[in-house]
Amino acid sequence: MIAVNDFNFEIPDGKLIGLLGPSGCGKSTTLNLISGLQKPTSGQIFFGEDDVTNLPPENRGIGLVFQNYALYPHLTVRQNILFPLENLKGKDKLSKTVMLEKAQAAAGLVQIEELMDRRPGELSGGQQQRVAIARALVKMPKVLLLDEPLSNLDARLRLQTREEIRRIQRETGITTIFVTHDQEEAMSISDMIVVMNAGVVQQIGRPQDVYDDPKNLFVAKFLGTPPINVFDGQIKGGKLFLGEDKVMDVAGTGDRVVHVGIRPEGFRLKEDGPLCCELCGVEVMGRDVSVIFTHQACPNAKVRAIMGTEYKVDTWKGIVRFSLIPRKVFLFDRETGERIYFEEGGQ
Secondary structure, three states, X not given: OOOOOOXXXXXXXXXXXXXXXXXXXXXXXXXXXXXXXXXXXXOOXXXXXXXXXXXXXXXXOEEEEOOOOOOOOOOOHHHHHHHHHHOOOHHHOOOHHHHHHHHHHHHHHOOOHHHOXXXXXXXXXXXXHHHHHHHHHOOOOOEEEEEOOOOOOXXXXXXXXXXXXXXXXXXXXXXXXXXEOOHXXXXXXXXXXXXXXXXXXXXXXXHHHHHHOOOEHHHHHHOOOOOOEEEEEEEEOOXXXXXXXXXXXXXXXXXXXXXXXXXXXXXXXXXXXXXXXXXXXXXXXXXEEEEEEEOOOOXXXXXXXXXXXXXXXXXXXXXEEEEEOHHHEEEEEOOOOEEEOOEEOOO
């Protein structure tokens, strides 16, 4: 079994890249290859013009932050941050004064200056994560590698800490690779995302571009909260059918059966709309409304549409009708899952 297969990507200098995919897709292995903890069976790894493929981790100039923080419990926060500096040898060796200054500066970046004399056991999970990031930053590495750094934090801390990571990365300008299975995390802070599955890169691009233009069904399903709705569809004579409903024109595709992905925001309430569905319920979320319904062409038990609160749904009717927003509708080959592009011809 191949963990990472034919991975080719040039990471732009000074950017934050999100490596994104489900568990077991090869993202942590990719990080280990970049760090030097694992060696590739073939291919090369470059930092700038330097081939680091056979260079040990300690000579690559990396900072690595793990999911479990990996702090030394018997050392204070200050001592944990100092540890990488105290191991420098020869011409790189620093004076005690310089090391303390660097440790204080790293603590300042992550805003933990007041915790320097505490031990990890006296800190919250979020504080421990900040110490781990400060320790990784103290040598000002060429590349900062973050392996699922927020997994052990609660929801509020996750949000706060990911904003901090984005701030720190912008302030330092260090090229950063952030591994996560959480697409919301990756999309919110990354300059670019790399979506992986089964060891293979599926798509690379800016988060919004990948969301708006997925290259295959896997990417379309993996990105988006709530997730994309997938229907069984058929194209006949340039028209897209969902069950018996002729929902929109899709020129240039030829007659075929397809998977049809429709983003939750891709439905527009319309009294005489071509897509007729059985209404299950309406959830008012404050800033928007979720309309939950079923349709014969959707294998899932429920379909979810999201729209603004200005739309009013008559819950007594039992049915609801929609037109579709073409740019939120994606067609995929039933066999391969690859995207099928169409010419918008109306609804």
